[in-house]
Amino acid sequence: VLAVAEGVVRDARDGEPNQPVLVSAPSPADLTERTLMGNFVVLEVAPHTFVHYAHLQPGSLRVKAGEHVRRGAVLGRVGQSGSANAPHLHFLVSNSAAFEESEGLPFVFEAFDYLGSATLRQVLDQAAPVPIGPAFQKNCQQQLPLDDSVIRLFKVHYAVI
Secondary structure, X not given: OXXXXXXXXXXXXXXXXXXXXXXXXXXHXXXXXXXXXXXXXXXXXXXXXXXXXXXXXXXXXXXXXXXXXOOOOEOOOEEOEOOOOOOEOEEEEEOOOOHHHOOEOOEEEEEEEEEEEOOHHHHHOOOOOOOOXXXXXXXXXXXXOOOOEEEEEOOOOEEEO
């Protein structure tokens, strides 16, 4: 997981375990505001603009609160910590460093390859492969992928709109 922009780490948490794959996520009673997103990094990239990276792999964080990072810096690795039942990155651009107090801000990716889409049902159906790959590939610029999109980022940059 790479920093999408230069900024200052405003919050980070490490040490939450990964959840078992394809098993029910922890019950709400077992989660708190600090553990819901598992291991995470919050990067302030502009005044009142924060980028959240959550569900990171335990022990993978490479940054600490207060540290200045450059665009492209390694922050950690994708995991399934917190309320997650499969590995994924929860990525949010918001107006607050606190997940629970933030409002999402619109943004686009500078560029990405669209590889296809996969619903949760398709992902969980281990008997059939998910139809993604070169046949579906499309280069996209200055866009935000739709829900269930499978993408490959080849430029790590975003723009708040």
